[in-house]
Structures are given as structure tokens and as C-alpha cells.
Amino acid sequence: MGRVGVLLLNLGGPDKLEDVGPFLYNLFSDPEIIRLPFRWLQKPLAWFIASRRTRTSQANYKQIGGGSPLRRITEAQGEALKEKLGNLGQEANIYVGMRYWHPYTEEAIAMLTQDNIERLVILPLYPQFSISTSGSSFRLLEKLWQEDPKLQRLDYTVIPSWYKQPSYLQAMAELIAQELEQFPNPDQVHIFFSAHGVPKSYVEEAGDPYQQEIEDCTALIMQTLNRPNTHTLAYQSRVGPVEWLQPYTEDALKELGAQGVKDLVVVPISFVSEHIETLQEIDIEYREVAEESGIDNFRRVPAPNTHPVFIQALADLVIDALKNPSFKLSQAAQMKKRVKMYPQERWEWGLTTSAEVWNGRIAMLGFIALIIELVTGHGLLHMIGLLQ
Ligand SMILES: C=CC1=C(C)c2cc3[nH]c(cc4nc(cc5[nH]c(cc1n2)c(C)c5CCC(=O)O)C(CCC(=O)O)=C4C)c(C)c3C=C
């Protein structure tokens, strides 16, 4: 076997507060995150949404030290994986390719081409597949492959999703058990799985397997844990006006509080590193919701990060992938239908989702008209004398 490389794919996060705006712009420019009928609208809309969200998002990053720890943790995972693979007799170079921030996927690809890697394993750091995460990175890679004959000669394989991997399940079970043991009555603690949400239309219209994989993953972790605790699965981090997967984490916490649950442990399951949604959203925002709802003892299970059993899981995935027949990007990036972030087409009166969507659309048209007017010097505002 020639030189082996492992490409770890991840989302990326702003390293410092000034990065938040451009990071959000990159994220909202992705048609896998916001799908629009007209391609030319993508960038202006991304700019518009990113500008509106930057301040709030910056305030959240400020609460966790002024930036995302994602790059540091992903690089540490890469180093630990390299060492583990070496111990198992499989030398490999590790590359980190982020989708929306540094080090970008394009940079990782340039490095591995320069290093003359001959056999590559593409491993997304998302245990479950979603169109919006692994799917988006696979589509970007597909594009890079189409553009570069050197990449077309590279022998590669993709691991589309891996939530059933036994050492991953074992690591999650160990982390949960460790947290349960912090309570006086561990068996009485309610285990609350909080998965990252996606718009419902991704699953129902576009055939995203994400919800199914999350439900299977939750059941497998509970089986591996093998304890009598009750549990709930809910979805966090909704963005925008459309319906996302339900129940929402916030509502489910309130409901459990109302039912008299006092001891609760939250398990983040869509992601394997600490990031804004564990450190800020769960640890600060959802803790507050839980405590206001009467849940007195609220704890969170840490993300797997560089837990040795988790690193073993990554190493096993790589070694198995090198032995098995290749899985290609075209198979992994397939999407059943085109999805939209804003699916509602019918008008409804009142302060409804539809009204919010139409308000947004009208505001968007106004915004585009304003830009055109500022660029050309002609338009309604000039006619009525508001602009000169
Ligand atoms: C707008 C739609 C979004 C979808 C769909 C979405 C899916 C999704 N995201 C993650 C993991 C992460 N998301 C992160 C940041 C982030 N994500 C969105 C939006 C969507 N995510 C936004 C607007 C942001 C920026 C932060 C904010 O302003 O709230 C991150 C980065 C975290 C960091 O530490 O910087 C991760 C990781 C998953 C797993 C997922 C679907 C399965």
C-alpha cells in the first residue's frame, strides 16, 4: 500500500470574534444550508442574514472565551488518531478539512496532493449523516475531484456515517455513566439526548436519513449503557422561521420540569467535539431553561473529544475502510430532491410562519432594490429625494 492519508472533515468555527461575520457568510452561502430557487440570490442573501446574525452570534462566542475551540480540538483528535494508527501498525498522515472556516477543505486537499498521498480515507467527524453536514462536505469534494485530474487518479474511500461503531458507542456510554455517578441516585437521573436540529423538510421532502440515524444512535447508546434510566430525545439550535425536527430541546426541558424531573443529564449526540452549541447553548441557555422549569440538578456529558476509546473508534473506522471495497463520493453525496429552507408557498393571514417568510422576502426585495439604487444612482429613493 502506498502513502496513506486520512482526511477528517468538520464544520469549522470562528477562531476569534472578528471571524464570526465572515464565518456566518460562508455558512449561509452554502446551498446545502439555505437552498434558493435562484443561484444569484445566494450570496446577497447570505450577506444579509450573516450581517443580521453577527452581533448575537458574537455575543455567544464571547461567553465561551471569544472563539470556537473546534480547530484546536479537531487537530488534537488528528494527532491522537495518528499515534493510535501508528501503534496499530498503520502509518498515516492526517489532514483536517473544515467546511466554513480555516483550515478549509481546499487547503487540506492541496496539502495531501503535495504530499503525494496514494490511498485516502475520508472520515467526516459527524457520527450521523445529514445533507447539511457530511453531505455538504462530500458535494464540495465531488466538485474538487471533477476539477482536478490528479485527484481523479487518487485511490480513495468515504465513510458516510458511523454511529453504529462499537467503540464510539462504548465511549458515549462511559462518558454518560461517569456523569450519572456524580448524582446521589444515579438510576433516578433522566438522560436527555440533545441532537442538533435540521429543518423538517430536509427529512420529509429531501429524504435526509439524519432523523432515523439519530433515533437509532440514541437507542444503541442506551443499549450499550445498559442501565434502567428513563430517557428523552429532542432537537436543539433551530435557526430561521420554518419548522425543524421536533420536539425542540427547550420545550422538552419545560415538559420534563413540569412532570417533576429534578435530576437530568444532557447528552449532545450530533457532534464529537465541544463547540458553541455545547458550551454556550446547552451549558448556559438550556441550563437556565431547565432550572426555571424546576430541574434542580442539571449536568452535561462532555463531548468525546480525545477520549481514548473514541480515538480507538476512529482508528478502527480507518483500518476497516482500508480493508473494505471503496465507497465513492458520488454514492455518498447523492441527494434525493432539491430542498428549500423556506418551503411555505401558500399565503396565510396573521402572524404565521408564512407571514414571517413573506415579510422576509419583501424585506429581501427591498434590500436588493436598495443595493441596485446605491450602485446605479437611480431608483425610488432618488426620485422622492431621500438619496441624492
Ligand atoms: C441554518 C441552518 C443550519 C443547519 C441546518 C445546521 C445543521 C447542523 N449544524 C451542526 C453543527 C454545527 N453548527 C455550527 C454552527 C452554526 N450552525 C448554524 C446553522 C445551521 N446548522 C449557524 C448559524 C451556526 C453559527 C453559530 C450560530 O450563530 O449559532 C457549528 C460550529 C460551532 C462552533 O463552535 O463554532 C457546529 C459544530 C450539525 C451537527 C448540524 C446538523 C446535523
Ligand SMILES: [Fe+2]
Ligand atoms: Fe449548525
Ligand SMILES: [Fe+2]
Ligand atoms: Fe447551530
